[in-house]
Amino acid sequence: MTLLKSREAILVGAILLLLALVASRFPGFVTPSNLVAVFTDTAPLIILALGQMVVILTRSIDLSVAANLALTGMVCALINVAFPGVPVPVLVALALGLGALMGAINGFLVWKLTIPPIVVTLGTMTIFRGIIFLLTNGSWVNSHQMSSAFKAFPRENILGLPLLGWIAVIVTLILGLVMSRTTLGRAFFAVGGNPHAAVYTGINVGRTQFLAFVISGMLAGLTGYLWVARYAVAYVDIAGGFELDVVAACVIGGISIAGGVATVAGAVLGALFLGIIKNALPVIDVSPFWQLAISGAAIIIAVTFNSRAGRSKGRVILKSAEHAQ
Amino acid sequence: MKKLSKLLTTAAIATGLFAGAASAEDMRIALVVKALGIGFFEAAAKGAEEAASELGGVEIIYTGPTDTTAEGQIEVINSLIAQNVDAIAVSANDTDALVPTLKKAMQRGITVISWDSGVAEDGRQMHLNPSSNPLIGNMIIKLAADELPEGGEVAVLSATTTSTNQNIWIEEMNKVMGNYPGVEVVATVYGDDLADKSYREATGLMQSYPDLDAIIAPTSVGIVAAAQAVVDAGKVGQVNVTGLGLPSEMAGAIESGASKSFAIWNPIDLGYSATMIAYHLSKGDAVAEPGASIPMGRMGEVTLDETNSGAMADPFVYDASNIADFKDIF
Numbered sequence: 001m002t003l004l005k006s007r008e009a010i011l012v013g014a015i016l017l018l019l020a021l022v023a024s025r026f027p028g029f030v031t032p033s034n035l036v037a038v039f040t041d042t043a044p045l046i047i048l049a050l051g052q053m054v055v056i057l058t059r060s061i062d063l064s065v066a067a068n069l070a071l072t073g074m075v076c077a078l079i080n081v082a083f084p085g086v087p088v089p090v091l092v093a094l095a096l097g098l099g100a101l102m103g104a105i106n107g108f109l110v111w112k113l114t115i116p117p118i119v120v121t122l123g124t125m126t127i128f129r130g131i132i133f134l135l136t137n138g139s140w141v142n143s144h145q146m147s148s149a150f151k152a153f154p155r156e157n158i159l160g161l162p163l164l165g166w167i168a169v170i171v172t173l174i175l176g177l178v179m180s181r182t183t184l185g186r187a188f189f190a191v192g193g194n195p196h197a198a199v200y201t202g203i204n205v206g207r208t209q210f211l212a213f214v215i216s217g218m219l220a221g222l223t224g225y226l227w228v229a230r231y232a233v234a235y236v237d238i239a240g241g242f243e244l245d246v247v248a249a250c251v252i253g254g255i256s257i258a259g260g261v262a263t264v265a266g267a268v269l270g271a272l273f274l275g276i277i278k279n280a281l282p283v284i285d286v287s288p289f290w291q292l293a294i295s296g297a298a299i300i301i302a303v304t305f306n307s308r309a310g311r312s313k314g315r316v317i318l319k320s321a322e323h324a325q
Numbered sequence: 326m327k328k329l330s331k332l333l334t335t336a337a338i339a340t341g342l343f344a345g346a347a348s349a350e351d352m353r354i355a356l357v358v359k360a361l362g363i364g365f366f367e368a369a370a371k372g373a374e375e376a377a378s379e380l381g382g383v384e385i386i387y388t389g390p391t392d393t394t395a396e397g398q399i400e401v402i403n404s405l406i407a408q409n410v411d412a413i414a415v416s417a418n419d420t421d422a423l424v425p426t427l428k429k430a431m432q433r434g435i436t437v438i439s440w441d442s443g444v445a446e447d448g449r450q451m452h453l454n455p456s457s458n459p460l461i462g463n464m465i466i467k468l469a470a471d472e473l474p475e476g477g478e479v480a481v482l483s484a485t486t487t488s489t490n491q492n493i494w495i496e497e498m499n500k501v502m503g504n505y506p507g508v509e510v511v512a513t514v515y516g517d518d519l520a521d522k523s524y525r526e527a528t529g530l531m532q533s534y535p536d537l538d539a540i541i542a543p544t545s546v547g548i549v550a551a552a553q554a555v556v557d558a559g560k561v562g563q564v565n566v567t568g569l570g571l572p573s574e575m576a577g578a579i580e581s582g583a584s585k586s587f588a589i590w591n592p593i594d595l596g597y598s599a600t601m602i603a604y605h606l607s608k609g610d611a612v613a614e615p616g617a618s619i620p621m622g623r624m625g626e627v628t629l630d631e632t633n634s635g636a637m638a639d640p641f642v643y644d645a646s647n648i649a650d651f652k653d654i655f
Contacts, residue, residue, distance in 0.1 A: 026532075026533070028532055029532075034532070037528075041525065041528075140573070140574055142549070142573055142574045142576065142577055143549070143552075143553065143574075143576075143577025143578065143581075144576040144577035144580055144652070145577075155557070227521075231520045231521065231524060231550060231553055232549075232553050232577065233520055233549050233550070233553070233574070237518075237519075238520055239519075239521065240519060241519075242521075278522075278525060279525060279528075279529070281529075282514060282525060282526045282528070282529025282530070282533070283529045283532050283533050285533065288486055288513075288514060288515045289486060
């Protein structure tokens with residue numbers, strides 16, 4: 001436990017250092033209003049990283065999150081255009097349901113057909129994007145076609161923070177509870193830590209992975225609606241390549257790609273770290289040609305720190321052999 | 326019996342159509358598009374009809390495959406050759422694949438031109454570009470400068486650092502900056518044609534340059550995202566978003582006031598001009614050769630370069646006064 005604590009402490013330190021560096025070049029970045037804006041902008045990444053965390057924890061990976069987001073977002077936009085009267089809470093429920101359904105498809109293939117998760121989600125990623133194309137013939141749903149209530153929802157300001165930011169906070173709290181206080185949460189850790197041992201304790205490994213994919217899909221669906229409403233546009237390629245950002249956020253957050261090691265705080269901090277870089281690069285006047293390299297280098301440095309902090313010292317089990325050397 | 330009567334009716338209708346559609350002297354110009362059912366091309370057909378009624382004695386055959394394939398277009402063109410039309414004006418799905426078929430058409434004495442999306446030089450007499458790189462480069466800065474009589478700061482939000490079109494347009498824009506004294510380009514940023522990155526870059530621009538007056542985005546994803554960023558930052562009226570976009574996608578930005586005007590080629594003018602050129606070439610009162618000028622009615626005339634291609638006009642400017650007419654077209 002102290003080990004995990006220190007891992008996150010390092011990440012918090014890295015984020016503060018990053019903020020200080022950015023502030024030295026552009027002081028306006030650390031004003032409270034801008035930090036709120038950065039947090040809100042990072043909210044979709046936080047929500048998706050939390051879903052991805054659960055999946056990676058069970059030794060799987062979900063590459064279809066961005067495509068799931070795009071498809072759910074497009075469906076919500078199309079419904080809003082066709083039936084502008086449908087209230088936003090209904091759309092949110094629908095987005096959660098549709099996202100969960102797509103996650104369930106991934107989970108089912110992994111569980112019942114035991115196809116490797118990376119292959120399943122690579123396939124469904126393309127299928128989901130393809131379905132958007134079939135639904136729309138490649139055309140866009142534009143800002144003026146969406147109802148104003150549809151677009152206003154994520155921007156609703158409550159106590160200084162837009163609803164989009166609050167949703168990220170709420171999702172974080174819920175997952176924090178699930179991971180630490182429920183049998184399901186502990187099952188995720190058990191399955192990722194040692195699947196064979198998990199079986200002996202009566203945990204169904206496949207079913208647990210299935211549920212992880214459902215959670216990830218559900219959160220991707222929720223983000224889909226929020227994304228489309230925030231940017232007020234829906235088309236085939238929205239959030240293209242975003243799944244890699246999500247995986248990167250998890251890795252930065254100290255979540256072991258081999259499964260079994262993850263914390264909610266790690267996922268959130270990893271997403272924040274990446275979100276701050278994304279928001280800071282445009283304002284610190286760095287050549288756009290350097291931006292990709294800088295963002296990649298930051299990821300590798302963060303991961304290096306993490307893995308060094310997380311490396312446990314080997315325990316000497318043969319004292320006599322040690323002395324013999 | 327039923328079948329036979331149906332067949333006879335069909336034949337009768339077909340004969341009626343052929344008899345009614347055109348008298349023998351009418352010139353028949355085929356407008357072949359990438360695919361039927363696309364708003365942009367329906368609008369071009371509207372322009373072609375306008376040209377036909379202005380010229381008189383011209384029948385427009387608006388046709389194309391049902392999906393955007395070269396094979397489909399070849400089939401359509403073959404049937405046009407069989408009908409022995411006078412001219413074919415095509416927006417091609419493939420630069421090279423159509424060449425043999427179009428060559429066959431030219432051997433039969435059919436005038437062949439390409440417009441919008443070109444065919445290789447062998448396969449057409451001339452090609453009509455909607456606009457040219459220098460005209461586009463000039464237009465995007467002019468749109469921003471027209472709103473800034475006192476001068477001001479503008480920034481460019483492009484697609485990716487390697488997008489050929491955008492880089493050429495920005496280069497052409499920089500060449501004519503001298504014509505717009507007082508207007509200064511303070512930054513060029515890249516949104517990678519992703520809505521979220523473009524939004525973030527636009528937000529960053531407004532933070533880095535608090536006195537920014539305009540964002541020029543010569544890319545359809547970027548211009549929409551920048552307009553949304555300006556609305557969310559509460560800077561409508563201070564920062565004007567302009568550049569190249571489609572009316573259907575930009576209608577919201579014009580409505581909110583985030584964008585005062587933007588430009589893109591006008592498909593109606595394009596269909597009109599292509600028809601005019603096809604008419605004059607087919608009639609023989611103009612020749613398609615390097616350096617030649619071909620009249621295009623109300624659009625002036627087009628001058629051909631060494632590859633026999635020419636640019637129609639400046640991109641067409643859309644603003645609050647005309648957006649409603651175009652937002653449902655394309």
